[in-house]
Amino acid sequence: MAGRADGSSDxxxxxxxxxxxxxxxxxxxxxxxxxxAVLGLVALGWAFWPHTDAADGWDTARxxxxxxxxxxxxxxxxxxxxxxxxxxxxxxxxxxxLVDANAVVEAGAVLARLDDTTPRQAVAQAEAQRAQAEAQRxxxxxxxxxxxxxxxxxxTLAAARALAPDDVRTATLQEQAxxxxxxAADAAVASAEATLARAEEELRKTEILAPIDGVVVxxxxxxxxxxxxxxxxxxxxxxxxxxxxxxxxxxxxxADVARVTVxxxxxxxxxxxxxxxxxxxxxxxxxxxxxxxxxxxYATELEVDNREGLxxxxxxxxxxxxxxxLSDAVLVPAEALRFAPREGGFGPHxxxxxxxGDGPTVWQLVDGExxxxxxxxxxxxxxxxxxxxxxxxxxxxxxxxxxT
Numbered sequence: 001m002a003g004r005a006d007g008s009s010d011x012x013x014x015x016x017x018x019x020x021x022x023x024x025x026x027x028x029x030x031x032x033x034x035x036x037a038v039l040g041l042v043a044l045g046w047a048f049w050p051h052t053d054a055a056d057g058w059d060t061a062r063x064x065x066x067x068x069x070x071x072x073x074x075x076x077x078x079x080x081x082x083x084x085x086x087x088x089x090x091x092x093x094x095x096x097x098l099v100d101a102n103a104v105v106e107a108g109a110v111l112a113r114l115d116d117t118t119p120r121q122a123v124a125q126a127e128a129q130r131a132q133a134e135a136q137r138x139x140x141x142x143x144x145x146x147x148x149x150x151x152x153x154x155x156t157l158a159a160a161r162a163l164a165p166d167d168v169r170t171a172t173l174q175e176q177a178x179x180x181x182x183x184a185a186d187a188a189v190a191s192a193e194a195t196l197a198r199a200e201e202e203l204r205k206t207e208i209l210a211p212i213d214g215v216v217v218x219x220x221x222x223x224x225x226x227x228x229x230x231x232x233x234x235x236x237x238x239x240x241x242x243x244x245x246x247x248x249x250x251x252x253x254x255a256d257v258a259r260v261t262v263x264x265x266x267x268x269x270x271x272x273x274x275x276x277x278x279x280x281x282x283x284x285x286x287x288x289x290x291x292x293x294x295x296x297x298y299a300t301e302l303e304v305d306n307r308e309g310l311x312x313x314x315x316x317x318x319x320x321x322x323x324x325x326l327s328d329a330v331l332v333p334a335e336a337l338r339f340a341p342r343e344g345g346f347g348p349h350x351x352x353x354x355x356x357g358d359g360p361t362v363w364q365l366v367d368g369e370x371x372x373x374x375x376x377x378x379x380x381x382x383x384x385x386x387x388x389x390x391x392x393x394x395x396x397x398x399x400x401x402x403x404t
Contacts, residue, residue, distance in 0.1 A: 060365060060396035063332045068386040070324035070379050072260060074300060076250030078270070078315045080240030081303070084212055087233035090114060090205050094225045099237075101219045105210040111237055112208040112221060119203040126199040130192035137185030144178035151175045214241040217313060240313065246304040248280060248317040251290060251297035259323040260285055266302050268319035273310055280304045282321060326379050329386035336362050336397045337377065337385055341370060362391055363398040370398065 092114040099111050151171035157163035218238040221227070227234050248268060252260050266280045280302035289296050302319060304311065337360055362373045375389030391397070 058365060058396075059399040061333050061336070061399055063330055063362075063391050063393050063395075063397050065328055065393070066331050068326040068329055068331060068379055068381055068384060069322055070259075070326075070381055071320040072252060072256040072323050074250035074252045074256075074319050074321065076248055076299075076317060076319070077313075078246050078248045078304065078311055078317050079313050080217065080243060081245050081247045082212075082241040083217065083313075084214075084239050084241070085235040086111060086208060086211060086237040086239060087229075087235040088114065088205070088208060088227050089229055089233050090119075090202065091227055091229045092118070092206070094221055094223055094227060095206075097219070097221060097223050099216050099219070101216050103216045104214075105216060105239065106213050107210055109210045110207050111210055111216075114206040114208070114227065116203055116206040119199065119206055122199040123196065123203050126192065126196035130189065130196050133185065133188040133192040137182065137189050140178065140181040140185040144175070144182050147171070147175040147178040208236060210237075210239060212239060212241050214239040215243055243309075243312070244305075244307050246306045246311055246313065247283070248302040248304055248319060250300050250302060250317060250319050252285070252300045252321075254289070254296040254298065256323070257285065257298045257300075260300055260321055264321055264323060266319050266321040268302070268304075268317040270311065270315045270317055272315055276310065278304060278311070278317075280319065324379055326386045329378060330388070330391050330393070331384045331386055332362055332391065332397050333399060334380050334383055334385045335399045337375075337387075339363055339398055339400060360387070362387065362389070364392055364395040365398060366392070366395055371395075 095113045095115045097112045099105060099109075105111065151168070151174070154163055154168045154171040158165060158168045216237055217240045219236075220238075221236040227236070250268075260282060262282050262284060264282045266282060267277050268280060269277060282300060283303045284301045286299040288298075290299055300321075302317075302321075304317075340361070341363065360375050360377050362375050364371050364373055373389055373391050375387035375391060378386040378388055380386070
């Protein structure tokens, strides 16, 4: 190509020539070289950037070999794997609260106390009743001993014909009556002891104890608050046994639940850590459905390793469960399976060699002509599809263009 007097070529961009000439005019050979390298990189990037080939008008892509991972997307909250709601069986005023949220507690630790004035009075009264019953029992036993002695004495006198037989029968009946009185006294003592035990248990229940080792996730009570317990325990605290292992309870759509099984790996993200991908594993898939209007889903539990301490109960997890993997498969864009040229939309040089079949077909460009390749779809991840067929890896796959 002949050059001009100003050093430019006939096909060069005038603006580029002007910049290079300016750089040379200043003696900036280094600057000119850098600028030329930058322009070269721009040209190289344009050559490899995906775009429609203006020469033939087709959007194409390359088929390739690789691994295809199929995933199911599900969303749900993160929760403690094991948690317990701690409540009160008694009604009364909360006297003091000894722990707050995030506190680490051991089993048996006192979390709060209710006002114990009434229960203490009930214990004192029960103790007095038991003492009275015990005294009455001792009195009955003494009376029984006396009745037994009188009956034995009567029998001795009757044997010596010093006492009438009727007197012996009377003494015997008196002894039997005293035996009954002792039995009644024993029962009264047992009843008093049961009443005392119940009163002491009520007193112990004024102390709200931690049933397990764990972390206080929620505190639902304050000092001075009235607790009214009717038919069930009133929750005051929630304790999680271990926050190092959490669970994400996600909802899997009914269309995907057949592919989800225990043991499958999963990953998920949370909005609190958008750049962090967390790992999980499926631990259970519920048989009972969850109905939300007309949407049917199934609760699926994912076990989450939280040793980093980044996650906390209540965060929403957007999970992807790996339900299938195809290794070393022929992969084409899923869009290629939807492409089908229309009759009359071809130029004189790009009519198809063969018509496409009724099944899935991939169209490839061979020497400027469209060639249909029947395939069997092995799986898809929504973006790419793994196919089995005579797809040519060195020929472009048509995605769209004229004739579509």
